Amino acid sequence: MDPIANESAALMGRVAPEASALKHRSRTTEKELDKDIAEMFIRRLCQLLDTEDFFGRQASLSPQKKIERLFLASPEDKNKSDFNCAVSPKVRLQVPLLFQAVAGVIEEKSGVLVQSSSEINGEGFGRALLYSDRIILVLKSLRAGFPFPFTSEEKVIRYGVACVEEGLAFMDKFNEMTALYGTDGLEG
Template sequence: MNDLLSASDHFGRHAALTPEEKIAKLFLVSAEDKAKSDFNCTASDDVRRQVPLLFQAIAGVMEENCGLMIQSSAEINVEGFGRGLLYSGRVILVMKSLRAGFPFPFTSLDKTVAYGVACVEEGLAFLEKYKELTSVHGLLSLEG
């Protein structure tokens, strides 16, 4: 997550921050924003930025663990509905539906990490379960 935030900090405005401070300032939302999202079921711009960034970070962790190219596709509309996908080649490893923004917005790093770890474990378990089948048919390759 910190690497993604650093990559989008083109002018290095937040380079002096520790990774935890950077995540708190640039990724996590305030309690007021969460309360506002919970009250009227709309997703603020901060919340809508969280979704693709978190799924990109999860894809990066999965790539490090399995050695395959993992891609993410994530979106959420202003009403809080959307989806997050993690896939490799033509195989969808993780698919999460977002209803009224749930489980977003994240206000704490611990909850963010717990959600990310659960997604990584789910995706890697699915990949391991179907690894033999996908290798035979070339579904994990881009050429497939």
């Protein structure tokens, strides 16, 4: 059925079956995580958290406890950030560490040097950029700090794995296109 017809049918109270299926799509059916990438991401994030722990006070903790104590924001921090639109120190810590961990996993999976650059201002607006040479692999805009601050480990891992998969997919597509046409065909 034509999208315009779906729209007008919905306005008149008559909804086509395929239109109602589109409306009732939910987020409860989440994509299965790649366990290998998730483990690599957790390991990289914990390595970065260990470099921030100068005296090794948290060295004996499990990776999950390290992420919980040193990386995740408390619900109070999240509410405070939501209320006054100011970015908490936890968010300023989370943004660069998360994208450095993602860059490390992409490096490990692809064998190519990947750089990360991230910035966030006091109101939560900013960007994160992962690139290799002249190729931008991942570009994320931060609006009012969203999706930061993370308050659960699962959300951190899902977001990190999604960024890694996005970067690897773009790198594969770039390699495929340059194999066919060379890099001259991709110049703007």
